[in-house]
Amino acid sequence: MSLLRRWFDPIRSRWFYQKPTRQEVLPTEHGLNIHLRLDDVYSYLAVQQLPQLEEILSDELKPLKVIISSQAPEPPNHMSAQEWQHYCLNDAQILSKQHRFSFHETPEQPSQEALAQAETILRNTPLQGQDFLYLLEDVFHMLWQKQYGKLRTLYAMASKHHQEQHFPERVFNDDAVLASYFEFSDRKYHAVDDLLRLTRRLKQQKLLTGNPIFLINHIEWREHSISDAEELNEIQALDPELDLYIALEDPVSWLLLAYIKEELADYYNIQLTVYPLSYHGRDWFDWSLATRLSKRTEVAFTPFCRPTKEATYAMAQLYYRVPEEQRIAAMHRILQAVWTQGKDLSFKAHYQELQRELGLELQEVKQEDIQAKLKENDVLCEMKSQPDFPVLELRIDGQSYTFNSLYRVWMIESIFSNVLEEKYKIENEADSSSLTTEDKTNAEREM
Template structure:
């Protein structure tokens, strides 16, 4: 690593962290936009919130601008189109269950091309505006994603015969690539579902809402536990859940989430953690403001840091694999803490030796560390996830795979669902026993 980066990164990161992360006021000239695709399942979830959002928007942001694209962007993380579709359909099911969206849980599938063309014609030709258009938009998405093709066909025939294409400045049909639905406000993008609460906090802070936003009511905030009942906690702890973390060591999100899970969730729920470091993925070119914001919300220390290079990753992994397996979680915590909160460059011999001594390592292991990292890469790729870190939770013989900072809440949600199913099974068993006993008494 260059001397410039080693010395400048800690200074720059500390300065960035201390300055205000929230721009006081974002410009409103462009209004509030939402980008949708008719064949995007996240757009289907997003439109179910639009009438409620429009109700509380101030006049300065009205009308809400709708951009409907017919072009998808490239899937992330090297995923194929089919892998992305399968992932997004399953992920949308999880979001729908958690946040009470309407969704076809039994057999979710992509709308047909004919249905998509009919839906676009309906939306292009309708003279409805404002809330009436938003209600129609939601209805059309329901027809598409719940395979209500008869209703859609009827509306299409009416729209084709009785109406002509309309032109409204707040309703645009475009070819801009859209992977998944997002809002745009003040030059910033917000995921239409995952960032909805962050967006509404911003709008409220700028006094652009006329009422309190109430969205995603089952959202689990950082440092707030979904489960606090002592009996429920004991039951989950007795199940000995395990959590595998596949992390890119140069990614600060890996440090922030590992630290948060270790400090806040692992002991609380008796989770056995396992870490699988990945090879260098170039994620040291990250969104500084996002990492800073996450640090403050999770209350995990961050900066001064020195972003690891590919060479630094190998040294970090060598330290990790040089300790006994049962000590590796603590070792990884110490290594990442040194990089992301003390500005250590582990490709620099003096810094490496300092951490080696702190970990009590006499001699670094003589293994092919790159081969181990590539083996972890392969195992991670088999999970077919679009982002890092990849998390794999095992409890009661079942495995659940999810990813990124946007899905950490799933850990506690899964625990809650496991207990709910257990109680339901226990109640059903008791009911059957009671019915059997009643039948025996009747025979007597």
């Protein structure tokens, strides 16, 4: 690592963290835009919130501008188109269940013919404002709920009775849109994951006339969905296991591991296993996003020294030199040194300092063994077919659940709640069946 990066990163990161990261007032002259694709399942979830959002927007942001794209970029993280499509449908189904969006039990991508008909309907309608947003929601329902008969009827009417309309708040283009997002003052907000962040910003600037209530089952950081002692004991007794596949140069790996270790692991008796990955170039991250996430999760962050490829290898070497039963604590300490104490572990003095702290003077691991382990972890992670890091696999009660990123940590507690709900349902059905059998036996005796 260059001397400039080793010495300047900690100074710059400390300054960046201490300065105000939230601009008090963002300009509103470009209004609020939402970018959609008719064949994007996240757009389907997003449009279900738009009429309510439009209703509480201040006049300064009205009308909400809807931009509908016909193009999608390449899938992320080297996923195939089929893998990405499968992931999106499964993820959207989870989001719809958690936040009570309308969603089909067996979702599938709309046909090309249906997409073309839907676009014609939306291009030709003279409706504006909330009326258009309700129509937009209805059209998405028709596409994703397989209501093709209704769609054909509406298409016939739109084609026969209307010409294409041109309104400034309704745009059709070919911009590449991976998944639906809002745009406010040149800042992008994921249409579902960042909806609360967006509404907090709008509320802070007094750009909402009412209270935004959208993601009703959202689990806040450092708050637990299971607090009843009996329910907690039941989850702990199931011995949940959680595997984390982390890119060591990614600050989100530190934020996620620290949060889970500090807040969830002991609380739910989760058995953690960490699989470090080879270098993925994620040291070129958005500093402001990482800072915001650290403050949201209340995890210490900065001064840091962004790990290079050589530094991540040194981190992995330290990790695999530690006895297996001590590795979670060791990885926490390694990442803590990098992301809160500005240590460069490709620098011999810093490496040896941490080596002594971990008591590793005598343990040695061959370089080939480390490379082999990282490659093995890469293959295992790739098999999970996830679009982002870190990748998490949770196992509990005979079931396995795979998800990714800091945006999905809430799924851990949501899954626990679902497991309990299913467990109680089975027990109640068994009790009901037992009572029915007992009633029959008593009736036969009376006869």
